[in-house]
Amino acid sequence: MNRRNFLKLAGGGVILAAGGVTTFATTRTPTSALAPWSQAGTYSDPRMNALSYAILAPNPHNRQPWIVSLKGDDEATIFFDTDKQLPYTDPFDRQLTIGLGCFLELMRMAANADGYDVDMTLFPEGEDQTGLDQRPIAFVKFRETATVIDPLFAHVQDRRSNKEPYDLGRPVQSEALSRILSVASHSQIGGSIDPEEVAFWRQLTTEALTVEIEIPRTYKESVDLMRIGKAEVNANPDGIDFSGVFFEALALVGVMTREALLDPTSTGFKQGLKAVTENTETAMGHLWMVTPGNTRRDQIGAGADWLRINLACTAESLGFQPLSQALQEYPEMSTQYETTHARLAPNGGTVQMLARIGYGPNVAFSPRWPIEGKIGNS
Known part of the structure; x- marks a missing residue:
């Protein structure tokens, strides 16, 4: 299993992502990366149940920059994972903080749908505008209340x-x-x-x-997080997804390699720039x-x-x-x-x-976990 499939808790244990596995119309489906989706979302602990949805939140480059510590039977503390920074394109961690806000809101929506509310204290030990650090992002206390299902919550598992x-x-x-x-x-x-x-x-x-693509240091930050083909997605399904038959073929013939993508004179670089600007x-x-x-x-x-x-x-x-x-x-x-x-x-x-x-195509081989660009880019 890999980080997009589960949230590793501080002190031990994991929370699997909520949801079910989709059938994809391609033999290049990263099936092992998707397997935990059919095993989750049914926790008796309301915190774990809410967090199993929260980890599906959009975040920059799909870095999933959160660490959670559970205390007692109704408390949770959310921290920033300092290993997930994007120093060139997000030098002050502004976008990553927005991703953490997405995480906290989805956690709240899931808790409400399960009959719980959350009392949230942001940055209980202070904050730094120049960058995030190891101090907590939020202290959260769960309390039982009437069930409130936000109409938007029905679309959580389809969002990407x-x-x-x-x-x-x-x-x-x-x-x-x-x-x-x-x-x-x-x-x-x-x-x-x-x-x-x-x-x-x-x-x-x-x-x-x-501009971002033509600057070596900012573009390399993205290229280093690209997951090209089924094997790489299965091995580490975070970052920027390039799975499916088309990308498998480009990788196989050597057009889509990290070295080629970083070379402005290569076919891979030129085709990549053309593809993203077409969007x-x-x-x-x-x-x-x-x-x-x-x-x-x-x-x-x-x-x-x-x-x-x-x-x-x-x-x-x-x-x-x-x-x-x-x-x-x-x-x-x-x-x-x-x-x-x-x-x-x-x-x-x-x-x-x-x-x-x-309105765009509903690409059959797109993974059900949200692969984001900046917010990110999902």
Whole structure:
């Protein structure tokens, strides 16, 4: 078993991910990586039951940056796993903190559906804006209450980042966008399906993605976390998934190797850049999230809302892919960062997340665990 399938508890023991195994229409299915999904979600301990859902939360590069310690029969402490940092693309751990906010919100939703509420104390030993450390992210106490099932909770096991080209012939309806924008409570949420706005964000997100890929240190951070083919996904199903017959074939003939992907003159590099920019260029709408401040608590709240927006897109059968490159805090991205903030937060604040939406293919071999890009990118 591997990290995406279970949450390893501080002090020993594991919690298996909730859900069931999907049948995939390909012989390249990473079956051993998926096996624990059919064995979980039925814990008698309400904390473990809630956590078995929480580990399905979206997070940057699918790093799963959480460690949990259980105490007594109703307490849990959530920590940040400092081994999961992304120092080049997320130098202040802002995106990873948002991922932890997604985790905490999904834990809360699962607990509520099981007849429990959670009293949560964030950063009980303080916080550092320059980076996360080994101090606790949250102290949580479970207490029994009336069952409350959030309508969005029904879509938890179907949610994933759809990193495929979207259908240019299927516009997103304004009614669907309005429903999606209504589910957040902590942040200022915006979105547009206006053709001129969509064209602007297609261009900017393509530029930002290209900047990240053309800088060796930032691109290598992603390449090092790519899982190419069934064997690599089975061995370590975190990171960025490239499973399925197509990617197996590219790897087999030597086109898709890490060495080739890092070589700007190689076919693999050029095809990879073309593939990811085809995604940004087929966006049919965009969503974004702005917070007045940029404290750790702001970021946790943004994560809670981002999870809910992602689930709302799933409820509308819309593809959803975070495109956070333009929001990253390193010097080469300053032009795209400033342009994004000038347009989306002209009166101040921090643009925490940006995503594209549209109707896309339901790829048969896509894994049921959410493989994310920045938030991430899922």
